[in-house]
Amino acid sequence: GQQLNQSPQSMFIQEGEDVSMNCTSSSIFNTWLWYKQDPGEGPVLLIALYKAGELTSNGRLTAQFGITRKDSFLNISASIPSDVGIYFCAGQLNSGNTPLVFGKGTRLSVIA
Amino acid sequence: DTEVTQTPKHLVMGMTNKKSLKCEQHMGHRAMYWYKQKAKKPPELMFVYSYEKLSINESVPSRFSPECPNSSLLNLHLHALQPEDSALYLCASSTGPNAYNEQFFGPGTRLTVL
Numbered sequence: 195g196q197q198l199n200q201s202p203q204s205m206f207i208q209e210g211e212d213v214s215m216n217c218t219s220s221s222i223f224n225t226w227l228w229y230k231q232d233p234g235e236g237p238v239l240l241i242a243l244y245k246a247g248e249l250t251s252n253g254r255l256t257a258q259f260g261i262t263r264k265d266s267f268l269n270i271s272a273s274i275p276s277d278v279g280i281y282f283c284a285g286q287l288n289s290g291n292t293p294l295v296f297g298k299g300t301r302l303s304v305i306a
Numbered sequence: 307d308t309e310v311t312q313t314p315k316h317l318v319m320g321m322t323n324k325k326s327l328k329c330e331q332h333m334g335h336r337a338m339y340w341y342k343q344k345a346k347k348p349p350e351l352m353f354v355y356s357y358e359k360l361s362i363n364e365s366v367p368s369r370f371s372p373e374c375p376n377s378s379l380l381n382l383h384l385h386a387l388q389p390e391d392s393a394l395y396l397c398a399s400s401t402g403p404n405a406y407n408e409q410f411f412g413p414g415t416r417l418t419v420l
Contacts, residue, residue: 227408236310236396236411237349282348284409293339293362294409296348 200283200297207273208305215300216267217283225286226259226266227294232279240281241268273304310412312397318418321387327415329380329397335410337403338380340372341396343414349396355380356403387419 200217207213217226225244229237241252243259243266250257256269266285270277283297310331319325329338337356341349354362355374369391371383380397394414400407 229411234394234414234416236312236398236414239408239410242408280346293351293354293364299346299348301346 198283198285198295198297200300202300203298204301204303206303206305209273209275211273213270213273213277213302214267215281215283216265217285217297218265219285219295220264221287222263223285223295224263224288226257227284227286228255228257228266228268229282229284230279231282231299237282270302273302275304275306278302278304310397310399310410312395312412312415314415315413316416316418318420319384319387320420321389323387324383324385326384327382327395327397327417329382329399329412330378331399331410331412332378333399333410334377335399335401336377337400337407338374339398339400339409340370340380340382341398341411343394343396349411353382354403361403384417387417389419392417392419 198217198219227242228240231237241250241257246263247261248259254271280299280301282299284294313328339354340352343349351364352366353372358374369386373381396414397412398409400409
């Protein structure tokens with residue numbers, strides 16, 4: 195099946211540092227979504243992207259839909275302890291009834 | 307109301323038990339989903355309901371039986387499960403089943419099969 199390559203797999207950063215993670219694919223996606231999941235909870239939608247080249251912010255979070263439609267990145271600025279969690283990218287291949295494809299996640303740890 | 311709710315939060319069951327997981331949303335969404343998530347893995351799609359009809363079954367074993375009684379409710383009936391079925395079961399919903407519709411997840415049911 196389709197796969198998204200998400201990197202890095204894990205990150206350990208100091209509080210206040212900026213963070214960047216990305217997802218790439220060999221396929222063209224119509225939609226990119228970024229989720230954050232806390233332990234024992236469901237994923238929470240952070241940012242949704244629908245157009246190639248689109249750059250969208252949500253507070254300290256910024257995500258972009260790659261111009262080739264095969265990649266996306268998520269940046270977190272000035273990290274804080276509550277940013278700890280697993281971040282998943284997810285993409286949808288075309289406009290039809292196709293399920294989301296998830297990346298394997300980036301586990302973020304913030305050291306105070 | 308902008309959330310997906312799931313009950314129960316935790317469930318422990320034996321391999322001979324029959325139980326059900328419940329999911330509810332009142333956002334007027336017409337697509338609802340069941341996912342299974344193992345530890346440190348991304349969610350894996352199990353079923354998709356579109357306009358209350360089953361549209362995708364990702365080759366899920368018959369011991370998992372989904373049901374969509376109405377546009378707001380989604381159930382997952384469990385029978386004769388195996389210990390390897392222990393996982394976090396997530397429900398999600400979206401405006402419609404197509405692209406350009408964000409999926410919103412519930413908090414999940416942590417299932418343990420003994």
